[in-house]
Amino acid sequence: MNHKNLEEFWAFYVTQHSKPSTRRFHFLGTLSALLCLLSSLIFGRWILLMAAPISGYGLAWYSHFFVEGNAPLIFGHPFWSFLCDLKMFAFMLTGQMDRELKRLGKRPVLQVL
Template identity: 80%
Template sequence: MMMNFKNLDEFWAFYVSQHSKAATRRLHFLGTLSGLLCLLSSLYSGRWIILLLAPIIGYSLAWYSHFFIEGNVPTTFGHPFWSFLCDLKMFALMLSGRMDKEIKRLGKRPLL
């Protein structure tokens, strides 16, 4: 089912609801971190083939978490660009220790 969102903020609230379990968010964090490390490694070494690993590792971890932990369909399937932006936002919030506060702000309790 394709849902329509008016803006990125509206989609963000939906995105957070689809990442209700801490294990899902942690695997997304690891996937994003791995993708960024592949990018940096590729830039540093000049081996552009490493870039191919970034989406493979990142999406594999994220999709695994949706199918086997969260029990829902990845938002990437319906909204790839907004999902990517929200993943980066979630990564930054987790890195800074502010994701739980954001979940509470949106009225969703973090599940441990």
């Protein structure tokens, strides 16, 4: 699994997040981590800094083990995986993830969370 650049890794990343439920769990995990970080800055509750990765990765890893049935990519490529998590979050936030799936030649799978 050697990827020459982030764009190649992104295409592989999307295959490992093929189910809509997996992408939704990732979205919720990233959102909860960002809210924990923001709350820790606003309210000065530094314990929330520890809650950020627990909530973020906890939801994402749950989706890999119990929904997608594969291992999280963070173990092999932590930096690129983190960047792709943020990229997927941005695409989902702006409603562009289905278009990105089509661009990469993947069809969105209809599935209920």
